[in-house]
Amino acid sequence: MVVRLRLQRFGRTHSPFYRMVAADSRAPRDGKFIEIVGTYNPIATSAGIKEIRLKTDRLRYWISVGAQPSDRVAWILGKFGILPPPPQRFSLHKMIPKKDRGEDK
Numbered sequence: 854m855v856v857r858l859r860l861q862r863f864g865r866t867h868s869p870f871y872r873m874v875a876a877d878s879r880a881p882r883d884g885k886f887i888e889i890v891g892t893y894n895p896i897a898t899s900a901g902i903k904e905i906r907l908k909t910d911r912l913r914y915w916i917s918v919g920a921q922p923s924d925r926v927a928w929i930l931g932k933f934g935i936l937p938p939p940p941q942r943f944s945l946h947k948m949i950p951k952k953d954r955g956e957d958k
Contacts, residue, residue, distance in 0.1 A: 854878075856920040858912070858930075860893065861886065870894050873907070873926060875915045890915065893929065909935060 855878040862883060864870035873891035880886065891907040898904070912935055916922070922930060924939070931938035946954070 858915060858920050858922040858926045868896055875920055
């Protein structure tokens, strides 16, 4: 059984709220899970704060026994220092127009 750390979506239309769960990889996204290990509210408050609550001891346990985080969960855990931050998927060099890049090769 492969265990994944992933987000389960709750909330209404256009106002999502997520639970971070440890679940069997074959279970549906919003279906059966093993344990709730945190919450994530991506909608910022009036102060501009996005709320994230993590059970760091349980997250470290699940990672130590081989649970694989999803891409978004790995990004969140990288921001909080539980995992090393994932590598960037884009090149900053390619964001500069070709005429302004100069000769590198």
